[in-house]
Amino acid sequence: MKINKDCIVNSDGFLFNPHSGESFSVNSTAMDLLSLLKEERTEQELFEHLKTSYEVDEFTLKADLNDFLFLLRIKGVVDE
Amino acid sequence: MSDHLTIAVSGLNAIDNPGPGVPVLRSLRESVFKNARLVGFCYGALEPGAYMKDLVDVCYQMPYPSDGADVLFNRLSYIHSIDPIDVIIPNFDSELQPYLKLQSRLQSELGIRMVLPTSEQFEMRQKSALPQFGEKASITVPKSKVYHSLSEVESDMNHFEYPLVVKGRYYDAMICYNGEQMLSAFNKISLNWGFPIIIQQFVSGTEFNLIGVGDGHGNLLSSVSMRKMFITDKGKAWAGITVEDEALSDVAKRFVMASQWRGAFELELMKSNEGVYHLLEVNPRIPAWVYLSTAAGQNIPELIVKMALKHAVTPLSSYQIGKLFIRYSWDMIVDYSEFGSFSVKGEKTNVN
Numbered sequence: 363m364k365i366n367k368d369c370i371v372n373s374d375g376f377l378f379n380p381h382s383g384e385s386f387s388v389n390s391t392a393m394d395l396l397s398l399l400k401e402e403r404t405e406q407e408l409f410e411h412l413k414t415s416y417e418v419d420e421f422t423l424k425a426d427l428n429d430f431l432f433l434l435r436i437k438g439v440v441d442e
Numbered sequence: 443m444s445d446h447l448t449i450a451v452s453g454l455n456a457i458d459n460p461g462p463g464v465p466v467l468r469s470l471r472e473s474v475f476k477n478a479r480l481v482g483f484c485y486g487a488l489e490p491g492a493y494m495k496d497l498v499d500v501c502y503q504m505p506y507p508s509d510g511a512d513v514l515f516n517r518l519s520y521i522h523s524i525d526p527i528d529v530i531i532p533n534f535d536s537e538l539q540p541y542l543k544l545q546s547r548l549q550s551e552l553g554i555r556m557v558l559p560t561s562e563q564f565e566m567r568q569k570s571a572l573p574q575f576g577e578k579a580s581i582t583v584p585k586s587k588v589y590h591s592l593s594e595v596e597s598d599m600n601h602f603e604y605p606l607v608v609k610g611r612y613y614d615a616m617i618c619y620n621g622e623q624m625l626s627a628f629n630k631i632s633l634n635w636g637f638p639i640i641i642q643q644f645v646s647g648t649e650f651n652l653i654g655v656g657d658g659h660g661n662l663l664s665s666v667s668m669r670k671m672f673i674t675d676k677g678k679a680w681a682g683i684t685v686e687d688e689a690l691s692d693v694a695k696r697f698v699m700a701s702q703w704r705g706a707f708e709l710e711l712m713k714s715n716e717g718v719y720h721l722l723e724v725n726p727r728i729p730a731w732v733y734l735s736t737a738a739g740q741n742i743p744e745l746i747v748k749m750a751l752k753h754a755v756t757p758l759s760s761y762q763i764g765k766l767f768i769r770y771s772w773d774m775i776v777d778y779s780e781f782g783s784f785s786v787k788g789e790k791t792n793v794n
Contacts, residue, residue, distance in 0.1 A: 380763040383669025383685035
């Protein structure tokens with residue numbers, strides 16, 4: 363999984379998709395994930411990273427990560 | 443060369459559905475024609491562009507398009523006799539028909555040039571003819587039907603699916619959610635703009651606009667796409683951002699190829715939730731957000747003037763993505779004598 367190369371994420375957490383014209387504000391956790399997606403990490407690697415970085419149960423983490431990645435897919439921010 | 447050139451521009455009004463004249467003039471002031479004499483054509487003494495002294499050198503009040511082509515020709519002949527004009531850029535839909543009628547006469551008798559589509563091209567993109575054009579050009583267009591009277595629409599009342607959009611021939615569009623709203627919108631728009639009225643299938647999604655220029659031979663010379671970010675209650679973009687989407691550019695290419703369009707145009711499109719672009723309207727002129735394209739790297743008014751003067755033009759292929767326009771209003775302060783003189787004389791010379 364990798365972030366669409368044309369999408370721009372600045373250091374303030376502002377994400378712009380130049381194809382759709384949509385823009386989003388993302389929090390620090392999402393910024394963290396987007397920087398890993400730039401390195402083409404797998405979904406499992408994202409899960410492992412979050413599990414070690416945050417105090418959260420696996421069930422909640424899995425659900426939240428799925429939701430976030432689903433949102434990125436439908437907004438055209440990530441390519442499979 | 444540009445020091446001796448005179449370019450006239452109309453559409454200097456700036457209500458919440460502003461005319462394109464001021465941004466066209468602003469683009470020309472930043473073009474290779476920046477030293478040209480810029481003339482404003484106004485329909486009233488309260489058009490704010492007339493008072494923008496850094497943009498306009500002289501203004502003339504013009505007869506309304508409904509007065510006909512002969513009245514317009516007489517006015518243009520008078521203006522040309524005291525202020526010889528090289529190029530006119532008409533910016534209102536309703537002006538285009540009289541200017542189209544006069545196009546060859548203005549060039550042969552007065553030497554005034556314009557870059558306009560042909561009458562056939564102008565007609566084929568009318569709202570009432572758009573579905574047929576869409577089929578020809580392989581562009582998705584929402585279903586629509588044209589009505590010439592209230593009784594016609596009343597007889598179809600049981601067949602409508604809501605929401606739908608009621609549109610005037612040239613201006614205005616209202617989304618209606620039931621029959622009562624539809625009849626009210628039908629009456630209101632027909633009262634303001636006359637018949638026919640177009641009733642169009644409503645498509646939900648995200649609005650995009652594209653400004654482009656066709657060379658008259660099926661080639662696209664310029665194209666800038668914009669996503670509307672903030673919309674007024676009239677559906678006009680008050681803020682927008684340049685985007686790049688190949689599917690959107692393809693619609694413009696198909697439009698220009700199928701129509702052999704000559705001159706500037708604007709495509710209004712709705713991207714449905716399924717990702718399909720639906721062509722809602724084709725405006726046969728430069729739109730009011732044209733300065734965004736200039737700021738992003740494609741100066742379309744400059745291109746139009748070059749085409750009018752038969753200069754060699756090369757297609758403008760790229761522009762900056764992620765440039766926004768954010769529109770605002772600004773109260774100019776004008777002395778009553780300046781307004782009064784323009785009202786009475788119908789002419790106004792601006793001195794910086």
